[in-house]
Amino acid sequence: MKNVGEIEDLCIGCGTCAALCPQNIIRMEIDQKKGLYVPIINGECDECMKCIRVCPGIGVDFRELNDDIFGKQPKNLLIGNYKGCYIGYSLNEKLRYNSSSGGMITQILLYLLEKNFIDGALVTRMNPKKPFEPEPFIARTTQEIKESKGSKYCPVPANVALKEILKTPGKYAIVGLPCHIHGIRKAEKINRKLKKRIKYHLGIFCNHTPSFKATEFLLKKLNVKKEEVKNIIYRGEGWPGKLKIETKSGGRIRILLSDYWGSGFGQLFVPKRCELCVDHMAELSDISFGDPWLAEFASERKGKTLIIARKNSKILKNMKNKEICEIEPIEPEKVILSQIYNLYVKKKLHRNSLYDGNFPRMDFIDSIIAFFEPSKLKIPWILKKRYIFLYSLIASLKARIDFLGKL
Numbered sequence: 301m302k303n304v305g306e307i308e309d310l311c312i313g314c315g316t317c318a319a320l321c322p323q324n325i326i327r328m329e330i331d332q333k334k335g336l337y338v339p340i341i342n343g344e345c346d347e348c349m350k351c352i353r354v355c356p357g358i359g360v361d362f363r364e365l366n367d368d369i370f371g372k373q374p375k376n377l378l379i380g381n382y383k384g385c386y387i388g389y390s391l392n393e394k395l396r397y398n399s400s401s402g403g404m405i406t407q408i409l410l411y412l413l414e415k416n417f418i419d420g421a422l423v424t425r426m427n428p429k430k431p432f433e434p435e436p437f438i439a440r441t442t443q444e445i446k447e448s449k450g451s452k453y454c455p456v457p458a459n460v461a462l463k464e465i466l467k468t469p470g471k472y473a474i475v476g477l478p479c480h481i482h483g484i485r486k487a488e489k490i491n492r493k494l495k496k497r498i499k500y501h502l503g504i505f506c507n508h509t510p511s512f513k514a515t516e517f518l519l520k521k522l523n524v525k526k527e528e529v530k531n532i533i534y535r536g537e538g539w540p541g542k543l544k545i546e547t548k549s550g551g552r553i554r555i556l557l558s559d560y561w562g563s564g565f566g567q568l569f570v571p572k573r574c575e576l577c578v579d580h581m582a583e584l585s586d587i588s589f590g591d592p593w594l595a596e597f598a599s600e601r602k603g604k605t606l607i608i609a610r611k612n613s614k615i616l617k618n619m620k621n622k623e624i625c626e627i628e629p630i631e632p633e634k635v636i637l638s639q640i641y642n643l644y645v646k647k648k649l650h651r652n653s654l655y656d657g658n659f660p661r662m663d664f665i666d667s668i669i670a671f672f673e674p675s676k677l678k679i680p681w682i683l684k685k686r687y688i689f690l691y692s693l694i695a696s697l698k699a700r701i702d703f704l705g706k707l
Contacts, residue, residue: 315457362657380583503582505590
């Protein structure tokens with residue numbers, strides 16, 4: 301393998317290779333057939349192998365990176381290295397309501413920028429000229445940071461924006477999914493400039509990223525033509541939130557997250573590489589963020605953020621003291637319970653040779669559950685939806701026994 305043009309289905313589409321290529325000949329383009337970003341080589345490759353060395357798709361050494369980042373191996377095999385777990389939310393009510401779950405990532409970035417701890421942040425917004433395509437960029441103003449709030453349920457080559465960090469001196473924060481963080485950590489190992497300039501790594505919990513075909517599928521169900529759409533917002537307006545579509549004619553469509561995610565949007569368009577990922581909680585980030593899917597928050601409507609502080613935890617304390625946000629500790633067991641199914645699938649069923657690290661032991665029952673994983677079945681969606689429900693129930697029960705020692 302001489303460059304990323306040969307890695308095929310192992311490509312995550314993160315964009316790290318495009319930013320780190322010394323010859324600047326790699327470009328991320330959408331493969332319309334796959335509905336994913338893929339690297340395209342435009343020019344003569346000198347086979348320097350840097351794109352391969354920073355590629356998280358072909359493998360991640362968690363043992364080595366945990367030692368490099370935290371100076372130790374994690375004692376908790378599910379959460380990773382951490383200093384504390386918290387529930388928090390922004391005290392800016394508008395920001396909190398219009399974010400995915402509490403607004404904490406956006407609030408932290410605003411605080412870091414205001415205090416001059418950073419000069420910019422690598423974030424993503426939807427492209428106003430191409431409403432279905434994400435736009436990774438370096439936000440340098442409060443307005444630009446606010447424009448990036450909320451989840452984007454489509455492929456995002458976020459790390460292409462590392463190119464600007466390499467080009468322009470300064471202090472930066474980056475926001476990404478686990479795979480983006482993996483690529484950045486690998487890139488920092490071979491590029492001192494990048495490692496010196498990135499001060500904060502903020503990671504987002506992730507089960508998988510639906511391909512672009514998921515949004516096309518949803519539009520078809522709604523009888524909305526792509527060319528009629530002015531903009532799309534995947535989450536906002538409280539928690540768990542709604543998808544909002546605005547058409548060029550002024551029409552507005554709103555759908556609850558639970559309604560559209562469970563329609564096949566979140567189940568039928570899973571990239572092959574996502575099915576190999578073992579990192580749900582962005583374990584190599586400084587701070588990780590996700591939704592608190594717990595019974596005690598079932599009535600929550602404004603939004604709260606589940607937070608795992610691994611490094612730079614003083615930021616949270618300082619922000620609370622300045623009454624910028626509300627933060628309270630939460631037991632690690634509750635963090636695990638809130639993500640129990642995804643952790644079980646990734647840490648047990650998805651464990652593979654692409655990742656070097658410590659994982660929970662897999663027993664005979666786990667092997668049986670893995671054999672019947674829903675992604676392996678080719679059956680009509682109406683039947684598969686029921687099967688997924690039953691499967692997730694059984695897998696979650698097994699996970700509770702294994703990870704928490706109780707049902």
